[in-house]
Amino acid sequence: MAAALASRLTKGRSLLGGLTNAFSGLMSSSNGSILSQQQQRTFIQMGTTLKVVDNSGGKEVMCIQSLRGKKGARLGDIVIGSVKEAAQKKDVKKGKDDIQKGKVKKGNVVYGVVVRAAMQKGRVDGSQVRFDDNAIVILGIKEKKKDENGKEKKKKHAGGFHQPLGTRVFGPVPHEMRLKKQLKILSLAQHLV
Amino acid sequence: MATSSHLFPQALHMIPTSQPSKKLRLSSFLSCAPSMNPPRLSVSRLSLNHSVSKSSFSLDAKARREVLVRAEGEGEGEGEAEEGVDEGNVEEVVEAKAARKARVKLGDVMGILNHKAIEVSEKVRPVPEIRTGDIVEIKLEVPENRRRLSIYKGIVMSRQNAGIHTTIRIRRIIAGIGVEIVFPIYSPNIKEIKVVSHRKVRRARLYYLRDKLPRLSTFK
Numbered sequence: 001m002a003a004a005l006a007s008r009l010t011k012g013r014s015l016l017g018g019l020t021n022a023f024s025g026l027m028s029s030s031n032g033s034i035l036s037q038q039q040q041r042t043f044i045q046m047g048t049t050l051k052v053v054d055n056s057g058g059k060e061v062m063c064i065q066s067l068r069g070k071k072g073a074r075l076g077d078i079v080i081g082s083v084k085e086a087a088q089k090k091d092v093k094k095g096k097d098d099i100q101k102g103k104v105k106k107g108n109v110v111y112g113v114v115v116r117a118a119m120q121k122g123r124v125d126g127s128q129v130r131f132d133d134n135a136i137v138i139l140g141i142k143e144k145k146k147d148e149n150g151k152e153k154k155k156k157h158a159g160g161f162h163q164p165l166g167t168r169v170f171g172p173v174p175h176e177m178r179l180k181k182q183l184k185i186l187s188l189a190q191h192l193v
Numbered sequence: 194m195a196t197s198s199h200l201f202p203q204a205l206h207m208i209p210t211s212q213p214s215k216k217l218r219l220s221s222f223l224s225c226a227p228s229m230n231p232p233r234l235s236v237s238r239l240s241l242n243h244s245v246s247k248s249s250f251s252l253d254a255k256a257r258r259e260v261l262v263r264a265e266g267e268g269e270g271e272g273e274a275e276e277g278v279d280e281g282n283v284e285e286v287v288e289a290k291a292a293r294k295a296r297v298k299l300g301d302v303m304g305i306l307n308h309k310a311i312e313v314s315e316k317v318r319p320v321p322e323i324r325t326g327d328i329v330e331i332k333l334e335v336p337e338n339r340r341r342l343s344i345y346k347g348i349v350m351s352r353q354n355a356g357i358h359t360t361i362r363i364r365r366i367i368a369g370i371g372v373e374i375v376f377p378i379y380s381p382n383i384k385e386i387k388v389v390s391h392r393k394v395r396r397a398r399l400y401y402l403r404d405k406l407p408r409l410s411t412f413k
Contacts, residue, residue: 116370125336125382126358132371132403172367175335191368192343 041119043072044079044134051135053115054166054188057103058138060085061112075117075129076176078162080142083108104138104165111162112136113182115173129174129193137185138165164188307356314357314379321386323361323378325349326394328412331363331376332385342384345374346412351398364402366411371403 044050044063052058061081066073073079086106104110116131123129139162163184173189186192314320323329327349332342347365350373357379364373376383402410 120373120375126360126377126380128375130373135370170368171370172372193367193372193374 041117041130043069043074043119044077044114044117045072048072048134049084050079050081050112050114051133052104052112052138053135053170054137054164055168056138056164056166057105058083058086058108058110061110061136061138064109073114073117074119075114075121075174076180078111078113078139079136081110081112081136083110104141109142111139111142113139113162113164113177113180113185115169115177115185116171121174121176123175131172135171137169137182139163140165303356310357311379314381317381318383318385320378321388323349323352323386323388324391325352325397325399326392327388328390328392329361329363330385330387330389331383333376334382334384336382345376346389347374348392348399348402348410348412350400350402364399364410366407369407371407371410 043066045066046064048063050061050063052061060083062084063073063079063081065080066077067079068077083104083106086104086108114134114136116133116135118131118134120128120130164182167188169185169188170190172191172193173185174193177183177186177189328347329349331345333345335343345363345365347363350362350364352362353360358377359379360375360377362373362375364371366372378386
């Protein structure tokens with residue numbers, strides 16, 4: 001267990017090799033900071049930028065709230081984010097990649113489910129999975145708070161889970177989506193991990 | 194003396210300070226001791242009375258007696274615990290019980306349990322020799338995906354040895370994104386592990402692959 005943790009911490013970027021490892025081991029144990037050469041992947045929290053991997057129109061989303069967990073969201077959790085970058089209309093090719101109606105524009109506040117996380121997620125059979133990047137699939141746009149819309153939004157969220165806005169999902173998708181009832185994403189996925 | 198001193202803390206907490214129960218315990222120790230050195234056991238029992246007074250341990254004399262017997266009972270008394278007991282004082286032979294199974298030495302229980310668990314797993318499915326740098330293919334049965342076995346291919350980035358939870362970390366570029374999965378190799382979910390080829394690496398852990406070109410982690 002400790003050995004596995006140590007291996008996750010070690011990201012061999014150092015020039016000094018073993019010497020730096022020992023030194024940075026000391027550092028991280030005393031400060032608990034990331035200023036050592038070792039990286040520990042953590043949760044998705046406020047300020048984390050995530051890639052959008054469906055064709056809903058967004059490109060990059062910054063997380064402003066994780067709906068689950070005090071420390072942040074992990075693989076499979078839903079987050080609320082603000083669209084920082086959206087696909088321009090002229091960039092998009094016609095055809096299957098077409099941006100959907102009700103497309104997402106820059107500045108929209110959206111719900112999304114994390115489909116890929118750089119932080120490892122443990123599974124019940126003892127395996128762990130981690131990806132190289134953080135990615136979400138946009139589920140729905142959060143309406144501005146008006147009375148009737150506010151009520152509507154609440155009902156939709158409590159009743160079931162949001163369905164993805166886009167019609168295509170890019171990249172690998174983990175099995176955790178099944179547990180989170182995101183079956184549509186599973187069926188749209190290119191590759192299941 | 195020094196070698197038997199490490200037994201004291203372990204034995205001490207088991208020893209109550211009341212006397213009558215000690216006598217009982219003494220006999221129970223003797224009766225359950227293996228037959229490693231039966232004559233010496235008898236020596237210890239009978240010569241305890243005068244040997245203990247001569248010993249210079251800082252323990253209670255009765256505790257010392259207990260510990261001596263327990264040391265011999267363990268089979269760990271390398272003869273040095275007996276130095277305190279006068280050797281050859283009494284030569285009476287006590288009938289040792291029939292040879293019993295060797296007792297598990299303290300401190301190695303987890304190792305033995307792990308060995309046993311690995312043996313059981315190996316019987317069901319033998320695990321090939323896997324080292325860092327091997328390109329392996331794993332067939333996994335996912336309970337959610339009951340139809341077919343999932344296949345995972347990739348390069349072994351690291352191997353963590355931890356008894357039954359020995360794991361290997363597989364890396365591969367899937368659909369453009371690097372994915373690393375840690376598999377416990379003795380897991381019953383894994384139906385097959387096959388080493389496809391090997392790449393020469395000069396490290397035990399290939400974390401540098403994360404920074405390198407995706408091409409290096411792509412396996413058809």
